[in-house]
Amino acid sequence: MEILEGHDLTMVFGGLAALTSVDIKIEEGEILSVIGPNGAGKTTLFNLLTGVYSPTSGKIYFKKKEIKNLKPYQITKLGIARTFQNIRLFGEMSVLDNVIIGQHCRTKTGIFGAILRTPSVKKEEASVNEKAMDILKFVGLEKVYNEKAKNLPYGKQRRLEMARALATDPELILLDEPAAGMNPFETNELIELIGKINEMGKTILLIEHDMKLVMGISKRIMVLDYGKKIADGPPEEIKNDERVIKAYLGESSRREGRAC
Numbered sequence: 001m002e003i004l005e006g007h008d009l010t011m012v013f014g015g016l017a018a019l020t021s022v023d024i025k026i027e028e029g030e031i032l033s034v035i036g037p038n039g040a041g042k043t044t045l046f047n048l049l050t051g052v053y054s055p056t057s058g059k060i061y062f063k064k065k066e067i068k069n070l071k072p073y074q075i076t077k078l079g080i081a082r083t084f085q086n087i088r089l090f091g092e093m094s095v096l097d098n099v100i101i102g103q104h105c106r107t108k109t110g111i112f113g114a115i116l117r118t119p120s121v122k123k124e125e126a127s128v129n130e131k132a133m134d135i136l137k138f139v140g141l142e143k144v145y146n147e148k149a150k151n152l153p154y155g156k157q158r159r160l161e162m163a164r165a166l167a168t169d170p171e172l173i174l175l176d177e178p179a180a181g182m183n184p185f186e187t188n189e190l191i192e193l194i195g196k197i198n199e200m201g202k203t204i205l206l207i208e209h210d211m212k213l214v215m216g217i218s219k220r221i222m223v224l225d226y227g228k229k230i231a232d233g234p235p236e237e238i239k240n241d242e243r244v245i246k247a248y249l250g251e252s253s254r255r256e257g258r259a260c
């Protein structure tokens with residue numbers, strides 16, 4: 001069954017079409033990667049699916065429910081979580097607190113309960129703490145739970161972003177360039193972690209430039225170029241797709257052009 005569908009998605013920014021008539025379908029339980037040269041529209045697509053922008057036209061369904069006009073927090077509550085290309089942690093807060101904040105959309109305590117500290121509030125706090133520690137163990141950060149987030153090395157900060165996304169108890173996780181800035185060792189660890197998250201039953205949508213990671217873990221790959229979908233299929237097919245090869249060759253010649 002499809003967990004998420006986007007139909008005919010178009011996004012225009014002041015006359016520039018960042019996406020034109022893009023269809024996307026994600027099957028429950030799959031790992032789908034979105035790739036494409038710089039400026040192809042990948043992040044714009046993520047921003048539409050998570051409610052950061054409302055598309056200029058087109059429809060988006062999560063588990064058959066239309067979500068096009070929902071706010072990001074409403075979409076999170078329905079079961080979609082994301083990480084960002086530029087890490088967005090609360091640097092001055094502890095690793096544990098960053099994960100606890102992720103659970104906020106699932107807790108019941110209101111302002112009065114928090115002030116009065118009723119037994120049910122204390123009980124909920126204890127279970128929130130326990131769950132946050134379980135998630136930190138899962139991503140391998142339990143030993144640094146008390147560190148300030150900003151003091152973690154880069155690869156661990158990325159893991160913490162994933163932990164915080166997991167804390168919202170999502171069915172679908174969108175990862176925006178999770179391997180960006182990682183060394184090969186950290187990337188291998190990340191591949192393992194994404195596999196484990198998928199084995200837990202979570203569906204994963206990924207934007208990534210690291211082809212080793214993309215080819216290694218994706219069940220399917222969708223390719224964007226200049227805001228249009230130019231290919232969609234299993235990794236073996238995408239590797240040999242002429243339009244995809246051309247789009248990437250075009251990008252390297254654009255880069256060389258810039259460097260001159």
Ligand SMILES: Nc1ncnc2c1ncn2[C@@H]1O[C@H](COP(=O)(O)OP(=O)(O)OP(=O)(O)O)[C@@H](O)[C@H]1O
Nearest residue numbers: 013016017018036037038039040041042043044045
């Ligand atoms: N908020 C915005 N306002 C105006 N133009 C935008 C906005 N967001 C994106 N764009 C433009 O839309 C196009 C697609 O950008 P987008 O960031 O989605 O590409 P991308 O594939 O994620 O690129 P990269 O791989 O470099 O992150 C680009 O031309 C970009 O400049």
